[in-house]
Amino acid sequence: xxxxxxxxLTEEIPAWMHDAxxxxxxxxxxxxxxxxxxxxxxxxxxxxxxxxxxxxxxxEQEVKGPPKKAAYDASGNPTQALSGFLKKNNATIDDxxxxxxxxxxxxxxxxRAIGDILQxxxxxxxxxxxxxxMMRWGTGEHSYxxxxxxxxxxxxxxxxxxxxxxxASGMTTVxxxxxxxxxxxxxxxxxxxxxxEEARVIVDITRRRHVMAERARxxxxxVGGTPAMDASIWVQWQYLTEYPGLVRAEFRRxxxxxxxxxxxxxxxxxxxxLPIRNADNSLxxxxxxxxxxxxxxxxxxxxxxxxxxxxxxxxxxxxFETDRKKKLEERLPQLEHLQFQEKLGNYREKTDxxxxxxxxxxxxxxxxxxxxxxxxxxxxxxxxQLCKTDLVTEMVKEFTDLQGKIGGIYARAxxxxxxxxxxIYDHYLPQNADDPLPRTQSGAVVSLxxxxxxxxxxxxxxxxxxxxxxxxxxxxxxxGIVQIxxxxxxRQVPIAVSDLIDIALxxxxxxxxxxxxxxxxxxxxxxxxxxxSAYGFAYDEIQAAMAAGWQGLLPxxxxxxxxxxxxxxxxxxxxxxxxxxxxxxxxxxxDSTTIDASKLENETEKRLNxxxxxxxxxxxxxxxxxxxxxxxxxFAALAPELETFFRxxxxxxxxxxxxxxxxxxxxxxxxxxxxxxxxxKIVVARADYKKP
Amino acid sequence: MSRVTFxxxxxxxxxxxxxxxxxIETPLDLEVGAGTMHPATxxxxxxxxxxxxxxxxPSRRPADGRYGNNPFRLGKHYQFQVVLKPxxxxxxxxxxxxxxAIGLDLTKHDIRFEEDNWEAPTLGAWGVGWQILLDGMExxxxxxFQQAGGIDLAPMSAEITYGLERLTMFLSRQxxxxxxxxxxxxxxxxxxxxDEYESSKYAxxxxxxxxxxxxxDSYEHEAKHCLDEKLVLPAYEFTLKCSNxxxxxxxxxAISVTExxxxxxxxxxxxxxxxxxxxxxxxxxxxxLLRASNG
Numbered sequence: 012x013x014x015x016x017x018x019x020l021t022e023e024i025p026a027w028m029h030d031a032x033x034x035x036x037x038x039x040x041x042x043x044x045x046x047x048x049x050x051x052x053x054x055x056x057x058x059x060x061x062x063x064x065x066x067x068x069x070x071e072q073e074v075k076g077p078p079k080k081a082a083y084d085a086s087g088n089p090t091q092a093l094s095g096f097l098k099k100n101n102a103t104i105d106d107x108x109x110x111x112x113x114x115x116x117x118x119x120x121x122x123r124a125i126g127d128i129l130q131x132x133x134x135x136x137x138x139x140x141x142x143x144x145m146m147r148w149g150t151g152e153h154s155y156x157x158x159x160x161x162x163x164x165x166x167x168x169x170x171x172x173x174x175x176x177x178x179a180s181g182m183t184t185v186x187x188x189x190x191x192x193x194x195x196x197x198x199x200x201x202x203x204x205x206x207x208e209e210a211r212v213i214v215d216i217t218r219r220r221h222v223m224a225e226r227a228r229x230x231x232x233x234v235g236g237t238p239a240m241d242a243s244i245w246v247q248w249q250y251l252t253e254y255p256g257l258v259r260a261e262f263r264r265x266x267x268x269x270x271x272x273x274x275x276x277x278x279x280x281x282x283x284x285l286p287i288r289n290a291d292n293s294l295x296x297x298x299x300x301x302x303x304x305x306x307x308x309x310x311x312x313x314x315x316x317x318x319x320x321x322x323x324x325x326x327x328x329x330x331f332e333t334d335r336k337k338k339l340e341e342r343l344p345q346l347e348h349l350q351f352q353e354k355l356g357n358y359r360e361k362t363d364x365x366x367x368x369x370x371x372x373x374x375x376x377x378x379x380x381x382x383x384x385x386x387x388x389x390x391x392x393x394x395x396q397l398c399k400t401d402l403v404t405e406m407v408k409e410f411t412d413l414q415g416k417i418g419g420i421y422a423r424a425x426x427x428x429x430x431x432x433x434x435i436y437d438h439y440l441p442q443n444a445d446d447p448l449p450r451t452q453s454g455a456v457v458s459l460x461x462x463x464x465x466x467x468x469x470x471x472x473x474x475x476x477x478x479x480x481x482x483x484x485x486x487x488x489x490x491g492i493v494q495i496x497x498x499x500x501x502r503q504v505p506i507a508v509s510d511l512i513d514i515a516l517x518x519x520x521x522x523x524x525x526x527x528x529x530x531x532x533x534x535x536x537x538x539x540x541x542x543x544s545a546y547g548f549a550y551d552e553i554q555a556a557m558a559a560g561w562q563g564l565l566p567x568x569x570x571x572x573x574x575x576x577x578x579x580x581x582x583x584x585x586x587x588x589x590x591x592x593x594x595x596x597x598x599x600x601x602d603s604t605t606i607d608a609s610k611l612e613n614e615t616e617k618r619l620n621x622x623x624x625x626x627x628x629x630x631x632x633x634x635x636x637x638x639x640x641x642x643x644x645x646f647a648a649l650a651p652e653l654e655t656f657f658r659x660x661x662x663x664x665x666x667x668x669x670x671x672x673x674x675x676x677x678x679x680x681x682x683x684x685x686x687x688x689x690x691x692k693i694v695v696a697r698a699d700y701k702k703p
Numbered sequence: 704m705s706r707v708t709f710x711x712x713x714x715x716x717x718x719x720x721x722x723x724x725x726x727i728e729t730p731l732d733l734e735v736g737a738g739t740m741h742p743a744t745x746x747x748x749x750x751x752x753x754x755x756x757x758x759x760x761p762s763r764r765p766a767d768g769r770y771g772n773n774p775f776r777l778g779k780h781y782q783f784q785v786v787l788k789p790x791x792x793x794x795x796x797x798x799x800x801x802x803x804a805i806g807l808d809l810t811k812h813d814i815r816f817e818e819d820n821w822e823a824p825t826l827g828a829w830g831v832g833w834q835i836l837l838d839g840m841e842x843x844x845x846x847x848f849q850q851a852g853g854i855d856l857a858p859m860s861a862e863i864t865y866g867l868e869r870l871t872m873f874l875s876r877q878x879x880x881x882x883x884x885x886x887x888x889x890x891x892x893x894x895x896x897x898d899e900y901e902s903s904k905y906a907x908x909x910x911x912x913x914x915x916x917x918x919x920d921s922y923e924h925e926a927k928h929c930l931d932e933k934l935v936l937p938a939y940e941f942t943l944k945c946s947n948x949x950x951x952x953x954x955x956x957a958i959s960v961t962e963x964x965x966x967x968x969x970x971x972x973x974x975x976x977x978x979x980x981x982x983x984x985x986x987x988x989x990x991x992l993l994r995a996s997n998g
Binding site for chain 2: 023025026027053144148150151152158160190192251252260283284302304307308309318319320321322325326348350
């Protein structure tokens with residue numbers, strides 16, 4: 012067995028790129044070694060392969076040569092072509108084996124030594140890592156994430172020379188950039204880890220994280236608080252330091268009067284700091300900051316972090332005070348100067364459309380009392396009118412990711428009712444699959460109106476998403492709409508997908524062609540979301556139910572799929588499926604369900620007609636009551652009768668009147684189930700069904 | 704640490720970089736938004752000729768003005784700019800040494816290089832690098848230039864831009880920029896606050912919008928005129944004047960979102976043509992600095 016150890020020393024690699032780089036490396040190293048240890052620090056990429064075979068196993072190699080016809084002359088002697096082929100492959104005529112029309116050689120190839128393999132593969136694997144943003148340096152010859160300084164390449168205690176992007180390897184590295192910047196000779200991975208620890212570099216990511224987590228707990232505890240849980244900060248911190256430490260700093264207490272969202276955004280997003288919270292989850296004026304040193308003996312880092320955070324908050328306070336001098340309502344005219352999109356007008360015009368769409372939604376899906384009783388034409392409409400006004404506040408210009416929230420906070424401060432300010436606050440939700448929905452029905456309606464306005468508008472002007480390109484985030488908007496429409500708690504907005512699309516098309520005066528592509532677009536979204544959601548629906552179940560209509564109320568679609576999912580595993584599903592398929596085949600192109608009883612000739616069809624009448628009304632009743640599963644079962648119960656019918660009665664007779672009458676009868680039966688799902692789209696493995 | 708003043712910082716940094724082979728340039732005598740726009744950076748990073756330079760550059764950003772009321776934001780601040788071409792492999796260590804030179808014991812401070820890439824759309828320029836945080840506060844922008852005037856660069860330049868006010872404030876433990884000492888007993892507020900107030904008032908309230916549009920058009924016209932005559936440095940100066948007129952109009956709120964992109968493109972088109980002609984002119988001269996450095 013052999014062990015190999017590698018370190019690439021670069022300049023600071025962006026924190027967000029580390030995880031992906033490690034994954035790529037792991038994948039590319041796996042063919043060389045089953046056991047791979049990979050770790051990174053801000054300026055090191057390190058891997059250790061502790062259990063390498065000394066060499067590859069020997070193997071047999073087959074090489075295809077010229078056609079037999081060309082390889083041997085008339086008397087069976089090797090031609091020029093064959094001897095050339097053998098010479099090229101360093102083989103003899105004895106290596107030739109029989110392989111049909113062609114000559115083939117098989118021979119033993121000795122496995123290469125691990126050193127040779129590593130020398131060939133490691134420079135390629137490391138040198139060809141694709142980073143999200145590459146750069147050149149020095150002479151500009153090479154391109155990588157950051158300039159490469161040195162390479163350690165050690166196989167079983169000895170230097171294994173390699174060269175990556177013009178840098179030759181060796182057996183020395185350096186310690187921490189400022190705390191121990193001396194060179195260190197290394198001979199094994201274990202030595203390396205220890206030597207670097209002494210030189211103020213903790214190689215292991217988990218250890219760096221543990222050190223910080225423990226420190227965070229202690230520092231927060233000392234002021235009676237707990238560090239905010241925020242995985243995204245930890246992920247960054249672990250790649251920002253080689254010798255991790257934390258410092259507790261504080262900001263002026265009076266800044267606590269600023270909206271919490273602003274304080275947290277400044278600390279988290281802009282400063283990569285972690286707020287400390289009280290037991291009741293309110294913010295303290297303390298926070299934690301990372302530092303690349305295990306302590307802050309002179310309080311410099313505490314001072315610096317307080318300084319910069321206070322400066323940021325001073326700005327925020329200035330914006331807050333400036334903004335509060337003007338009411339949201341008074342900002343509406345300013346929206347005229349803020350362009351939404353060249354062909355879709357400014358934000359004032361967009362606001363007007365949001366209001367119109369929201370009102371139309373409410374006409375179809377009347378609001379609960381809470382929204383009706385608010386002043387000024389309803390809470391929903393008020394929220395719709397004000398929802399974009401924060402775009403012209405100083406605060407949102409500075410902290411763009413707080414759009415919506417800032418409007419909500421200002422509306423709350425202006426004493427708008429909860430239903431209004433919460434709707435403004437929430438109207439960008441949901442942005443991602445795991446985001447919460449708006450808290451109120453008004454919020455849901457404004458969110459729907461804003462998002463469908465985006466979709467309809469951009470489709471109208473021909474800017475729909477193509478391939479992986481979706482610059483206006485329309486897929487995300489449509490996904491948010493579907494998430495809201497699927498909801499069935501007190502916030503639900505009971506509007507059909509088709510109605511919502513029609514409202515938006517009308518508001519945009521968009522042509523019918525835009526409507527078609529929007530429907531297609533939404534069909535894809537609905538299918539995707541249902542497939543990946545917690546429902547656990549299968550592709551064919553969704554297809555089958557959607558074929559029976561998907562543009563109505565989405566919770567209804569979910570109920571139909573749920574019913575289908577339940578019955579497909581029952582023993583009589585096969586007969587249901589077969590009945591549906593036979594009906595579909597035989598009645599293709601025939602739409603009528605009107606039956607002339609006088610033309611029913613034999614007893615079997617008369618009986619089926621009676622049953623069909625009973626079952627159809629039963630199924631309709633069950634569908635009306637949304638008992639989809641029972642409805643499918645009622646239909647399935649007809650299967651034996653249908654079988655008798657198909658056996659005893661000829662549908663395709665010459666008499667057109669009789670033929671059509673029989674088709675209508677089948678159609679009537681089929682259409683009952685077809686209101687729930689097109690079961691013929693369900694894919695079954697027949698062997699899985701036990702005979703009843 | 705001995706008492707740090709605005710000027711002691713400048714003097715120390717100049718000495719430090721001069722000792723490491725940098726020529727000390729003087730500030731450009733035109734209004735610019737950043738030290739990068741000085742021809743000693745923007746034009747000299749082009750082409751194969753080596754270049755090492757350091758200089759202070761007053762940098763005007765009218766929209767950042769706060770009437771002298773904000774302790775951190777200024778409509779005009781001073782940058783200390785260093786350009787090393789080609790970028791030496793030990794450039795980060797050189798930079799850390801410069802911090803030691805101004806009196807920082809780096810074992811007692813936190814220094815981090817956090818990703819921060821730079822892009823100047825009006826110059827057709829971008830680079831990759833970091834903001835350098837000292838105890839959590841950004842004190843320097845560090846950029847490896849990749850492209851300038853739309854031209855891919857080689858060899859590559861490293862640009863180090865120190866924020867002088869920030870650094871002085873922090874080192875002298877002042878909580879307002881106006882309280883730092885400039886030197887010789889003068890403080891920054893005494894020297895600059897009237898300027899900040901008047902310049903803010905001018906840029907936000909008084910500047911004649913029609914005049915600045917006319918100026919913009921005229922400067923652009925004259926830049927093109929110079930380019931037609933193959934006079935690249937005058938052309939570049941008029942390009943910078945366009946850029947400043949744009950900044951004043953922007954602070955004045957006179958440029959709509961729609962116009963913005965188009966106006967920036969007009970400046971960029973000039974900058975790109977300047978870069979192209981500068982490179983051609985240097986080539987016609989046989990890249991003289993290349994010979995000087997070889998001999």
